[in-house]
């Protein structure tokens with residue numbers, strides 16, 4: 001029959017009718033869209049803040065040095081910060097291990113920095129306070145990404161000669177000298193005079209990992225003058241190593257563990273008096289945690305979006321009932337079931353597209369506000385915004401299918417007799 | 420023959436109670452006829468007209484429209500016939516309240532896929548024909564009862580349907596407006612449109628050339644006359 005050729009309403013026309021119906025009831029439409037707006041905004045804001053956090057932590061850990069391996073005391077007696085970022089507790093690693101590693105792994109390890117540290121009185125003129133003093137080797141600058149912004153790190157020459165030279169963390173330099181140039185100045189550590197040869201850049205106030213409140217001196221000088229003199233072999237808290245290749249870091253970590261076990265004469269891993277930590281592991285575990293958290297929060301937000309969808313369904317059911325007469329008239333005038341279906345679906349599409357767009361915009365604002373409160377720079381990923389947007393539209397369509405279907409199969413005469 | 424009803428029964432069910440509104444109606448209508456359906460309130464006139472307009476389905480019997488048994492039509496085909504072949508004027512007008520007079524007349528044209536420009540021109544022509552050109556942009560609630568009725572008629576005529584069905588088209592109108600509406604129907608009938616009018620009023624029925632009388636769901640008389 002001829003109706004095969006029938007075009008019916010164009011998309012633009014269907015949308016125009018939908019818009020008219022929405023505009024006829026502005027408050028109700030706005031409230032309906034609100035569920036979608038809030039849901040999308042929550043998804044967008046939470047993923048943005050989550051990704052911002054992940055990026056922060058990643059940058060933080062990468063700022064500690066690339067391809068970093070940390071040899072510390074055995075797992076059981078690690079300090080609160082973990083062997084990775086804070087060398088604390090008793091000095092348990094023989095310094096000779098550092099030399100041995102340097103020799104045995106010359107090809108694969110591009111930097112070795114044993115570290116011994118403690119808290120000491122720092123003084124210059126009338127200013128004095130406690131700070132962490134770190135005795136280490138010149139490689140520290142490279143291995144831990146701590147190149148001075150003023151002056152330079154101390155040299156091997158300084159280590160061999162046990163010179164009293166110091167590199168200051170940004171905050172220490174600022175507290176001691178204010179705007180004056182610290183280079184060449186004299187400071188006293190535990191009363192012993194040192195000459196400032198370098199100042200590190202501002203690493204930000206990132207808690208336990210910042211070098212801002214640390215002072216670096218040659219390890220030899222530290223062990224002789226600052227560490228409590230102890231009989232026997234020289235020991236350090238930690239040895240930092242920089243691997244030559246990122247891909248082989250895992251392999252290096254394992255071989256290093258075996259090497260040290262052999263040196264310490266240990267066979268059972270349970271007895272190991274040291275541990276070798278891989279920065280990559282920490283990075284991955286932190287990332288996995290934030291990813292899980294982001295997914296979880298995103299899921300909660302998605303559920304709120306679903307609730308928004310149920311709101312749409314509720315309103316559309318009411319709307320279908322209210323407009324029973326209109327549906328009957330349209331059918332009497334030649335509307336096919338699919339025309340009615342399209343008309344009602346178009347309404348929820350317009351609502352959810354509008355709500356989704358507003359939701360993305362609101363989400364951006366919300367992410368900014370939450371980010372400022374948590375001092376996290378939110379990362380805008382177009383991907384998650386697009387996903388949230390289309391999810392909203394899908395939810396809108398899905399929850400409107402039933403009301404629209406009810407409208408489409410209404411019997412015209414029933415609809416016309418409806419009071 | 421334009422249409423034929425064969426043994427049409429319509430039973431309304433309300434729980435356990437079954438009410439037969441039509442009890443076996445046979446009726447044949449030729450192309451170009453103008454006929455009135457008369458009968459007391461509740462006799463089944465509207466029910467009959469709804470079946471003729473493909474708005475309702477009979478419980479039993481066959482309705483043949485232009486040689487097509489309508490019981491076998493798919494819903495889309497019924498919609499197509501309602502759109503192109505049948506113009507329906509409702510007793511209570513049933514204009515769409517949010518659309519202007521002009522937009523109301525455009526609705527069937529839109530479902531027929533007539534492009535917007537042509538549609539608007541055609542709708543204005545129709546409004547002119549029913550004398551409502553200057554009210555084209557009024558909403559239904561800004562029109563008088565008679566004006567609404569005329570918009571409803573213009574809408575029913577939008578696609579030049581060969582069959583026009585009107586349920587008490589003059590019931591809500593004063594005598595003069597009623598006469599105008601009838602004159603319009605007569606003019607359409609002269610142009611070839613088949614017109615079926617449900618009415619209470621003998622003076623309306625007198626204008627037609629055939630009167631079908633319905634009582635308690637049955638046709639009790641079928642009077643043909645030379646001219647209306």
Ligand SMILES: Nc1ncnc2c1ncn2[C@@H]1O[C@H](COP(=O)(O)OP(=O)(O)OP(=O)(O)O)[C@@H](O)[C@H]1O
Pocket residue numbers: 417431432433438440458459460461462463464465466467
């Ligand atoms: N949906 C329905 N359910 C039950 N009974 C119905 C239904 N529709 C109509 N009826 C009954 O069918 C009978 C015929 O109704 P119909 O509307 O056809 O009457 P009518 O002849 O048009 O009356 P009027 O002149 O008052 O408009 C009435 O008794 C009515 O109560």
Ligand SMILES: [Mg+2]
Pocket residue numbers: 464465466510586
């Ligand atoms: Mg009636």
